[in-house]
Amino acid sequence: MRKSRLLHFLVFMLPALALVFVFVIYPSARTIILSFFDEEGHFTLQNYKKVLSSRDTINIDGIARGEFPLGTLLHNAIWIAIHLPFTTFLGLILAVLLRRTRGGNVLKSFIFFGMVMPMIVGGVMINFLFDANVGIVNALLKFFGVHPRTWTAHPETALFSLILGSVWLWTGFGMTLYSAGLETIPKDFYEAASLDGAGPITQFFKITIPLLKPITVVVMTMTLLWDLKIFDIVYVATQGGPGGASNVLAIQMYNYAFVEFDYGKAAVVAVLLTIFTMIAAIPLIRTVGEES
């Protein structure tokens, strides 16, 4: 009987396990091993030393002067610090405001377009948005007397322009998840709160936000992962420039691998990204565990 169960287990699990091994476990292990070896195949920590001491990763001069580039590690951190709260908060607010608004679903669809769009196209659109000649951002700023400029071409504004562009592209994700989450909150809670004299703001903070906590964890974790692996829109819009002012870890990894053909250094960045991603994924795994 036990043998039969084991056989069934293997029959059903083996294809999936084989795929996981071939496409996840083996490449991950190979990348980690690669990061510790030089081109001649000798064990070394030089790859880590080179990457972590590189101006591309942490630019001490730039940090001291307060000028971009600051290094990819800090650029990714800035990306997370701005993009994560913005998209989460905007997603929640839009979901709540558009829930009962007439035509709200149509508006939600428009906002969700950013998510549906391939990020390569998103990068091109960000370029146009912030362009001095044809950009809508400059057209709006002209009303306030701001001289038109290509915001992605200047080191002090390039990264922030990309982050704002990605807020526009990613907000639809949070909004959609929150919209679904709002439908799961029983109306009775709000009715009871109204009877007790609670206003909309109190209801929002005392009912909506606490009950949407699992959704918030998912939105924040997924956004964090997206921020860590951000590549396409940066590559298309600025290629990490000017002068590395908008460079991020994923672009750095790509350059090491496919411009320098230094796979050891590329593997180091990949390992770093994996570590950061795993740290970011822990809250999500815990929440899923608690719920189950």
Place this chain on the structure above:
Amino acid sequence: MRKFALLIAMISVVVLAKLVVIGPWSGAEQEKFMPVLKAFEEKYGIKVEYRAYRSEDLSKILPAQLNAKRAPGDVIFMWAWFIQDQAKKGNVVDLTGIINEEDYVPGALDAVKVGNKIYGIAYTGKVKPGFWYRKSFFEKHGLKVPRTWYEFKALLENIKHIPGIKAPIASGDGVGWPLSDVTEHFLITFGGPYVQKDLIEGNLKWESNTVRYAMGKLVELLKKGYFGEPTEWTMALKQWWNGDYALYFMGSWITGMVDDPKDLGVFTLPGAKGVVFGIDYAFIPKYSKHIEEAKKLIKFLATEGQIIQVKQGGHMATYKNVSLNDYPPVDREVAKLLRGMKALPDLDDSVGGIFQKTFWDQLKLLWVDPDRLDEVLKVLDEKMEE
């Protein structure tokens, strides 16, 4: 049955003997290349398919394919440093004996040789002669071609005050090569033609006084706002043609990209003794399935093909047997401008790799923040060492 199998085999050979050429030209440039391939098809009865890939993109995917002993094309146009690098790895077909080195501009094949063996052909090249202007624009505003550096600066100041002008010189952008072209012109003019070669070979530091002096001249103009903000280069071309800018530094291919090439004029920076002659190189990957046919094509491209190509405009031959009469009038003007000038290789195309990408990126920074010249030169030295 045997006859049928033989027939199938023959059909297969004919079908399979379709050569794939990969080149960097698309749009108007591609249209001017297609007559060359058509002429080859008619002469040899071998079908050719053309695929456009930017060299920047190809450089990222091709090494992996060649390492896996696969070839995406039978004849591939690529940077010289890349061909040389792959030849050293044994991934390129030896073309020694296919073409005669003496039939080409001196030194044209040096960049694709390993020892005495030739691994690539020198096709036509593009000269990057200087600043292009519209003759009608200069006539309308009473502007004259400068003969000295001071006249050049006075010209820029005059242009700056013309109503409707965004900036005197358009700055082409994209991946970054238009900025590197104009920078190289300043280096050659104010550092001398040998600066270019010394920088390529790593014999001169970017932080040296020679380079700093030449770059200082460029920075002087940047600080005065004579250069426009970097704009995608084809968009900048349209803006320049429409009168938003008066001057545009670009290669000779510009003659094939404007509505009226007769209205074009060009001048070098006063005092320039050399210009970049960027040659297009091609090679046959060792893993091509039709090496013999590909050799026929590559020989055709290197010889007769060049005559057809220069007739289309915008290209300069490296093959000495191309007559001056084969060139359109506007290209003859460029040829005249080059008299007495030293032809030099393109700096970033010759060095390649991470330096090329960094060079383009750092120049984008310099263009919008010229005060950071020291930092730019320092980074370039670091990347050159790598």
